[in-house]
Amino acid sequence: MIEKVYGAIELGGTKIFGIIAKDRSNILTRLILPTKLPEQSIQELTTFFKEGSHELGVDLQSLGIGCFGPLDLNAHSKTFGYVTSTTKPGWKFTDIKGVFENELQIPIFLDTDVNASALGEFSNLLDQNIESFAYLTIGTGIGGGFIINGKLVHGLVHPEFGHIQISHDKNIDPFAGNCLYHGDCFEGLASGPALEERWNIPPKHLPENHPGWDLEAEYISSALMNLLCTISPQKIILGGGVMHQAHLFRRIHKKTKRLMNSYIKSKYLDSLISELITPPTLKDDSGIIGALELAIRGLQK
Amino acid sequence: MIEKVYGAIELGGTKIFGIIAKDRSNILTRLILPTKLPEQSIQELTTFFKEGSHELGVDLQSLGIGCFGPLDLNAHSKTFGYVTSTTKPGWKFTDIKGVFENELQIPIFLDTDVNASALGEFSNLLDQNIESFAYLTIGTGIGGGFIINGKLVHGLVHPEFGHIQISHDKNIDPFAGNCLYHGDCFEGLASGPALEERWNIPPKHLPENHPGWDLEAEYISSALMNLLCTISPQKIILGGGVMHQAHLFRRIHKKTKRLMNSYIKSKYLDSLISELITPPTLKDDSGIIGALELAIRGLQK
Numbered sequence: 001m002i003e004k005v006y007g008a009i010e011l012g013g014t015k016i017f018g019i020i021a022k023d024r025s026n027i028l029t030r031l032i033l034p035t036k037l038p039e040q041s042i043q044e045l046t047t048f049f050k051e052g053s054h055e056l057g058v059d060l061q062s063l064g065i066g067c068f069g070p071l072d073l074n075a076h077s078k079t080f081g082y083v084t085s086t087t088k089p090g091w092k093f094t095d096i097k098g099v100f101e102n103e104l105q106i107p108i109f110l111d112t113d114v115n116a117s118a119l120g121e122f123s124n125l126l127d128q129n130i131e132s133f134a135y136l137t138i139g140t141g142i143g144g145g146f147i148i149n150g151k152l153v154h155g156l157v158h159p160e161f162g163h164i165q166i167s168h169d170k171n172i173d174p175f176a177g178n179c180l181y182h183g184d185c186f187e188g189l190a191s192g193p194a195l196e197e198r199w200n201i202p203p204k205h206l207p208e209n210h211p212g213w214d215l216e217a218e219y220i221s222s223a224l225m226n227l228l229c230t231i232s233p234q235k236i237i238l239g240g241g242v243m244h245q246a247h248l249f250r251r252i253h254k255k256t257k258r259l260m261n262s263y264i265k266s267k268y269l270d271s272l273i274s275e276l277i278t279p280p281t282l283k284d285d286s287g288i289i290g291a292l293e294l295a296i297r298g299l300q301k
Numbered sequence: 302m303i304e305k306v307y308g309a310i311e312l313g314g315t316k317i318f319g320i321i322a323k324d325r326s327n328i329l330t331r332l333i334l335p336t337k338l339p340e341q342s343i344q345e346l347t348t349f350f351k352e353g354s355h356e357l358g359v360d361l362q363s364l365g366i367g368c369f370g371p372l373d374l375n376a377h378s379k380t381f382g383y384v385t386s387t388t389k390p391g392w393k394f395t396d397i398k399g400v401f402e403n404e405l406q407i408p409i410f411l412d413t414d415v416n417a418s419a420l421g422e423f424s425n426l427l428d429q430n431i432e433s434f435a436y437l438t439i440g441t442g443i444g445g446g447f448i449i450n451g452k453l454v455h456g457l458v459h460p461e462f463g464h465i466q467i468s469h470d471k472n473i474d475p476f477a478g479n480c481l482y483h484g485d486c487f488e489g490l491a492s493g494p495a496l497e498e499r500w501n502i503p504p505k506h507l508p509e510n511h512p513g514w515d516l517e518a519e520y521i522s523s524a525l526m527n528l529l530c531t532i533s534p535q536k537i538i539l540g541g542g543v544m545h546q547a548h549l550f551r552r553i554h555k556k557t558k559r560l561m562n563s564y565i566k567s568k569y570l571d572s573l574i575s576e577l578i579t580p581p582t583l584k585d586d587s588g589i590i591g592a593l594e595l596a597i598r599g600l601q602k
Binding site for chain 2: 131132148151159163164165166234259261276
């Protein structure tokens with residue numbers, strides 16, 4: 001009997017990851033490529049899946065894709081499954097879902113990169129009964145993926161958590177924010193590029209004792225307070241390049257607790273806050289494992 | 302055959318509503334009472350349901366209760382089904398669910414008043430396929446109830462949307478906010494009592510052309526922007542006393558659109574924003590109809 005396997009793609013702005021896997025513990029083959037123009041990247045990927053499954057003698061059931069956005073995920077739309085108004089050269093209004101469907105003739109399950117990462121991290125939790133789960137990425141951009149009542153949240157479009165408004169005291173921090181759309185939204189104040197613009201140094205070179213990190217933790221905590229008051233998550237995972245600074249976690253635990261000011265009574269907002277807000281468990285694999293979950297769960301529906 | 306019916310209670314800080322109904326379109330009897338001490342109010346309610354169903358010759362299947370909070374809705378907790386740290390005299394740590402269960406010997410489904418109202422309004426929508434739905438009440442307090450992927454959001458505790466942080470420019474609005482826990486959170490800036498404290502006049506007497514209404518719309522829009530960026534609702538209903546000012550809706554539509562600044566592309570954030578953000582359709586019945594839905598849906602699980 002030919003073995004049933006699944007394909008997964010993490011399509012990033014600079015790098016592309018692909019895998020063929022039986023499940024998350026049985027990855028049969030991997031691919032890493034720089035992101036090129038769409039025709040070329042898609043060609044390289046379809047070749048990988050066609051030749052890979054042929055060489056392995058396996059049967060590809062479905063493909064999950066976590067992709068940079070914005071994406072059109074409205075099934076009733078003409079451009080359903082497209083990357084839409086991206087600034088990435090050559091990729092504007094590129095059909096992703098349709099092209100892979102045509103090439104591979106299997107079901108394709110597409111979602112945003114941050115939703116894929118959220119699903120990857122969620123699927124790796126010990127407690128699968130969590131009703132409200134949040135994954136945030138804080139890096140070049142800021143994004144959020146939420147799993148509520150067992151499913152990723154889409155709604156009107158998809159969450160754009162980086163663009164929420166948070167408290168910004170211009171007397172303490174005169175930096176106007178660098179979001180092209182909203183100035184001092186969360187992303188405009190706290191993304192990697194915002195840190196670099198404010199302090200004139202790449203965040204990874206900003207010393208641990210620099211006051212910029214306390215300010216950063218303040219903004220992240222303010223966003224987490226809003227998240228806690230809105231969807232009341234039982235688990236919040238913070239990933240992305242900025243969060244590689246491990247010292248940020250203890251600052252965030254302290255400040256989030258202080259901001260909540262015991263209004264909501266829960267041991268997870270008090271003594272166990274370091275269990276509520278944690279780093280990713282899959283590290284750099286959240287996205288690709290999440291894309292694999294999209295492929296597997298998509299078929300179960 | 303004895304007819305199967307359901308009971309519903311809306312337990313507010315000043316008034317209590319009760320109904321016995323076959324369904325939302327067939328309400329058989331109604332009760333309105335001032336809220337007294339717990340023993341007395343609970344006694345009046347159990348008598349209403351016992352005698353009411355006896356007189357009507359019907360069989361009460363279950364009871365849904367929308368109750369002021371904070372509530373303990375954690376099924377693993379010792380005080381599950383209690384009103385907990387309320388400031389309402391006599392009601393602190395009162396068992397609600399257990400008492401009605403003992404008295405009526407039927408399943409009791411308890412949730413917060415705002416969640417009940419959210420469910421009432423959601424159940425009255427024409428489009429039941431909405432994945433992400435929000436109901437906010439803006440009155441004496443501010444609260445939010447969200448239905449995502451078919452179910453009310455609970456999570457760690459329950460949403461406390463009134464306490465999110467929003468933009469507050471102290472140069473424009475020097476009012477420090479009146480939230481005892483967070484000062485200038487959303488509720489601290491925009492609830493009815495906050496309006497009264499800022500302008501020294503009850504909101505219902507504040508003239509429609511007073512600049513306070515534009516500021517109020519600004520704060521509500523800021524909160525709605527955060528909500529849109531977090532759970533991307535396909536429908537947002539704004540209820541509560543402050544929202545009886547119908548002119549607020551057009552201000553909120555305009556300001557929310559401006560705040561989003563076309564970042565998220567959707568006709569519902571542009572030309573159709575007045576269909577996205579609307580008043581309640583059940584008016585003052587959102588809470589009691591929602592409690593009835595709790596009773597009916599609770600049994601379907």
